[in-house]
Amino acid sequence: MRSLLKAGKATCILGSQFGDEGKGKFVDLLAQDADLVCRVQGGNNAGHTIWVSGRKVVTHLLPSGVLHPQCEVAIGAGVVVDPLVLRDEILRLKEQGFDLAPERVHIDFRATAILPAHKAQDLKREFERSQTGSAIGTTGRGIGPAYASRAQRDAPRLGECITGGFLENFANSGHPLADGLTPETITELIEALKFLRPYLKDVAMIVHNRLNDGARVMIEGAQGGLLDVSYGTYPYVTSSNLVSGSCAGGIGMPPTKITEIVGVAKAYSTRVGHGPFPGELSGALEESIRERGHEFGSTTGRSRRIGWLDLVALRYMSCVNGYTSLALMKSDVLCGLEHVGLVTAYKDKRTGQLMSGWPMTAQAWESIEPVVEFESGWERVIGVQNTLDKSLERFVQRIETTLGVPVTYVSTGAERLEGVWRNPV
Numbered sequence: 001m002r003s004l005l006k007a008g009k010a011t012c013i014l015g016s017q018f019g020d021e022g023k024g025k026f027v028d029l030l031a032q033d034a035d036l037v038c039r040v041q042g043g044n045n046a047g048h049t050i051w052v053s054g055r056k057v058v059t060h061l062l063p064s065g066v067l068h069p070q071c072e073v074a075i076g077a078g079v080v081v082d083p084l085v086l087r088d089e090i091l092r093l094k095e096q097g098f099d100l101a102p103e104r105v106h107i108d109f110r111a112t113a114i115l116p117a118h119k120a121q122d123l124k125r126e127f128e129r130s131q132t133g134s135a136i137g138t139t140g141r142g143i144g145p146a147y148a149s150r151a152q153r154d155a156p157r158l159g160e161c162i163t164g165g166f167l168e169n170f171a172n173s174g175h176p177l178a179d180g181l182t183p184e185t186i187t188e189l190i191e192a193l194k195f196l197r198p199y200l201k202d203v204a205m206i207v208h209n210r211l212n213d214g215a216r217v218m219i220e221g222a223q224g225g226l227l228d229v230s231y232g233t234y235p236y237v238t239s240s241n242l243v244s245g246s247c248a249g250g251i252g253m254p255p256t257k258i259t260e261i262v263g264v265a266k267a268y269s270t271r272v273g274h275g276p277f278p279g280e281l282s283g284a285l286e287e288s289i290r291e292r293g294h295e296f297g298s299t300t301g302r303s304r305r306i307g308w309l310d311l312v313a314l315r316y317m318s319c320v321n322g323y324t325s326l327a328l329m330k331s332d333v334l335c336g337l338e339h340v341g342l343v344t345a346y347k348d349k350r351t352g353q354l355m356s357g358w359p360m361t362a363q364a365w366e367s368i369e370p371v372v373e374f375e376s377g378w379e380r381v382i383g384v385q386n387t388l389d390k391s392l393e394r395f396v397q398r399i400e401t402t403l404g405v406p407v408t409y410v411s412t413g414a415e416r417l418e419g420v421w422r423n424p425v
C-alpha cells in the first residue's frame with residue numbers, strides 16, 4: 001500500500017464515475033502513510049463519508065486526510081470556499097475530537113469565496129432551467145456561479161475578504177455580487193473569516209517546500225470524471241475540470257510531481273442530478289441496491305440513481321486521466337445477486353449500430369443505448385485466505401482486461417479494515 005505514495009511525489013485519487021465512488025474511504029486508508037492531502041477543485045458540493053469504528057464522519061471541504069493526526073491538509077487556490085461552511089466544518093470536526101490546529105490545515109488565500117449572491121444565482125438559474133425541462137440538478141451551493149465570476153474576475157477571494165472594511169465597501173459598491181450582503185450576512189461572514197484567518201496561507205509554496213522535504217503528497221479529487229466540465233456528460237456536469245491534468249493547477253504544483261493516478265470506481269454506478277446514465281436500473285433492483293449501498297447524497301440527501309458499472313465510460317476516463325491503478329469500492333453491496341451487469345458498448349438507438357467513439361454532444365448522448373452483459377454474481381465477497389470470492393475476482397479481472405489497468409484494491413465493506421489489496425505495486 002505504501003508504494004502508492006512516494007517520497008517527494010504526489011498521488012492523485014480521482015473519482016472515475018459521477019462522484020460518490022467511495023473516494024473518502026480510499027483516501028482515508030492511504031492517508032495513514034501520507035504527509036499532506038490536498039483538495040484542488042470544487043467546493044462544498046462534495047461530500048466524503050468515512051466510517052471510523054462505527055462512527056460516521058462527513059467532510060465537504062476539508063480533505064479526508066484530516067482524520068489522521070500526522071497528516072497535514074491543504075485546500076488549494078482552485079477550490080471555491082463558502083467561509084461559513086468551512087468554519088462550521090472545522091468546528092464540527094474539532095468537537096468530534098480531531099486536531100484542526102492551523103499548523104496542520106492550510107487554506108490558500110487565493111481560493112474563491114462563495115458569497116450569498118452565488119448561492120442565489122445557482123438556485124435561480126436552476127429554477128429557470130427547470131421551466132424548460134433542462135435543469136442540471138445542481139447541489140445549489142453556488143459552485144457554478146462562483147467559478148463563472150472567478151473567470152470574469154469579479155469574485156473576491158478569501159484573501160481580499162479578510163481585509164478590514166472590504167466586505168462593507170463591496171456591499172455598497174453596486175457590484176452585481178453585492179446582492180444578499182446585508183448587515184447581518186456581512187457580520188456572519190466577517191466572524192467566519194476571522195476564525196479562518198490563521199489557516200490562510202500561500203499553499204503553493206507550502207506544497208513546494210513539503211515536496212522538497214520528501215513529503216508524500218496526495219491529491220483528493222472531488223466529484224467524478226464523468227462530471228468534468230470538458231470531458232463529462234456536458235451540460236449535466238459540474239463547473240470545474242476534474243481530470244488528472246487539471247489537478248496540479250488547482251494547488252499550484254508542477255504536474256511532473258504527480259507519479260501515480262488512481263481511478264476510484266464502485267462495482268456499480270450512481271448518479272445524482274439529471275443527465276445521461278447508460279445502464280441505469282429501475283424498479284425493485286434499483287431500490288434494493290440504493291438501500292443496501294445507502295445511496296443517498298451526503299451533501300443534499302437526494303436519492304442517487306443506480307446503474308450497472310459502465311466499462312465504456314471507465315475506459316474513456318482511463319484514457320483521459322492516465323490511471324496507473326484502480327480501486328473498486330462497495331463490492332459487498334452487490335452480494336447475493338445471481339448476475340451482475342456491465343455496460344460493454346454503446347449502440348445508436350436509431351440505427352442499432354454499435355458506436356465506435358465517445359459521445360461528444362448532448363444529442364449523441366440522447367441517442368445511445370447501452371449494451372449490457374452479465375457476469376455471475378457473488379454470495380460473499382471474501383473467499384479463502386482473505387482473497388476475493390472467485391466470482392468477484394472474475395468480475396475484477398474483466399475490468400482489468402478491458403482497461404489494461406490493475407485493480408489494486410477492492411473494498412468489501414464500509415469500515416477501514418474491510419478490503420483486499422491485490423497486485424501489490
Ligand code: IMP
Pocket residue numbers: 018019020045046047136137138139140141142143144222223224227236237238239272273274
Ligand atoms: P454543482 O456542482 O452543484 O453545480 O452540480 C452539478 C452536477 O454535479 C449535479 O448533477 C450534481 O448533483 C453533481 N455533483 C456535484 N458535486 C457532486 C458530488 O460530490 N458527488 C456527486 N455529484 C455531484
